Amino acid sequence: MPASSSARLTIDLDALAHNFAVLRALAPGAESAPVVKADGYGLGAVQVARRLWAEGARAFFVARLSEGEALRAGLGHPATIYVLDGFTAGTGPRLAAADLTPVLSSLAQVDAAGAFAAGEPLGVALQVDTGMNRQGLTPAEARALAGATPSGLKVEVIMSHLGSATDPADPRSAAQLAAFAAVRPLFPQARASFAASAGMALGAGYQFDMVRPGISLYGGGPEERPDPRLRAVATFEAPILYVRDVAAGQMIGYGSSNMIERDSRVAVLAAGYADGLIRAAMGASYAWFAGARRRVVIVTMDLIAIEIGEAEANPGDMVELLGANVLLDDLAAAAGTVAHECLVRLGGRAERVYLGER
Numbered sequence: 001m002p003a004s005s006s007a008r009l010t011i012d013l014d015a016l017a018h019n020f021a022v023l024r025a026l027a028p029g030a031e032s033a034p035v036v037k038a039d040g041y042g043l044g045a046v047q048v049a050r051r052l053w054a055e056g057a058r059a060f061f062v063a064r065l066s067e068g069e070a071l072r073a074g075l076g077h078p079a080t081i082y083v084l085d086g087f088t089a090g091t092g093p094r095l096a097a098a099d100l101t102p103v104l105s106s107l108a109q110v111d112a113a114g115a116f117a118a119g120e121p122l123g124v125a126l127q128v129d130t131g132m133n134r135q136g137l138t139p140a141e142a143r144a145l146a147g148a149t150p151s152g153l154k155v156e157v158i159m160s161h162l163g164s165a166t167d168p169a170d171p172r173s174a175a176q177l178a179a180f181a182a183v184r185p186l187f188p189q190a191r192a193s194f195a196a197s198a199g200m201a202l203g204a205g206y207q208f209d210m211v212r213p214g215i216s217l218y219g220g221g222p223e224e225r226p227d228p229r230l231r232a233v234a235t236f237e238a239p240i241l242y243v244r245d246v247a248a249g250q251m252i253g254y255g256s257s258n259m260i261e262r263d264s265r266v267a268v269l270a271a272g273y274a275d276g277l278i279r280a281a282m283g284a285s286y287a288w289f290a291g292a293r294r295r296v297v298i299v300t301m302d303l304i305a306i307e308i309g310e311a312e313a314n315p316g317d318m319v320e321l322l323g324a325n326v327l328l329d330d331l332a333a334a335a336g337t338v339a340h341e342c343l344v345r346l347g348g349r350a351e352r353v354y355l356g357e358r
Ligand SMILES: *Cc1c(COP(=O)(O)O)cnc(C)c1O
Pocket: 035, 037, 084, 161, 195, 196, 197, 198, 212, 213, 214, 215, 216, 340
């Protein structure tokens, strides 16, 4: 590992391509349409989508209109780009100009898109709420719409989203599946899309025509724990600034809750929560240095301290805080959050390196 003076986020697009292949093999009968919202979960939507296009992906999902516009401008390939925010007031011309497909998720959006499409036909996806209660037409609204879709709207995809798929034993998924199966025939010309990463893993019955993997592309396990089939895409490393010895019974960092229990050698790293490493993971997470896991003792805005035992360490040596040895799902569990949040926070200040760009 070359020494560096600043933290580094390495994005391994070969690992991304590997994960895409794993997911496609899991859902061989469905199109895999990668979700690259929030700038590709913080890893760079354009770089991620360009590599996945090279691997055969032809449709992508973003959340915001502006994300769709940026992806359209940067991708350089004629992919279908779905915008999950749908059709909000006044956005018709921008959606049309960037050739984006809105995911309509309320009757108000259907009406607004229908009015716009009276002048200019518009391809759309339609989201139905099958029990997550976040967004989407109710099944009754979808039923009413099926016979009376505004003439300019071409419903290309009918979709829904699962609320509890990370727990295969949760009965809510089967109930949502039944609700979706009842709605889907109302739009026979549309393709059906139901599952994200976790839903795909529930089996072929959940996969329909198109699946929408996000976190598992980036290495997060579908059940919120490490999945050995998936590779780490993001590696975050920070250089050691100082090495110091702290005696048993001393406090380290702010406050007086971080007691060092034994005489310890501590390495202080040039990274902190300002780089997106979640402070709440302090004490529960680990780093990887000199071939072993090391306890993360404190996380402050700009500095992180880890215990390194007897290891030889020098300023400039790099320490892994996320990657092949510090697993994304472990970090998320230590921080009390989901892998998605750990990823999207990274990289603001760190140097970025891409491997395997296309
Ligand atoms: C974010 C999102 C996904 C991807 O979810 P993952 O858990 O990251 O796989 C798929 N579909 C919708 C509607 C989403 O909002």
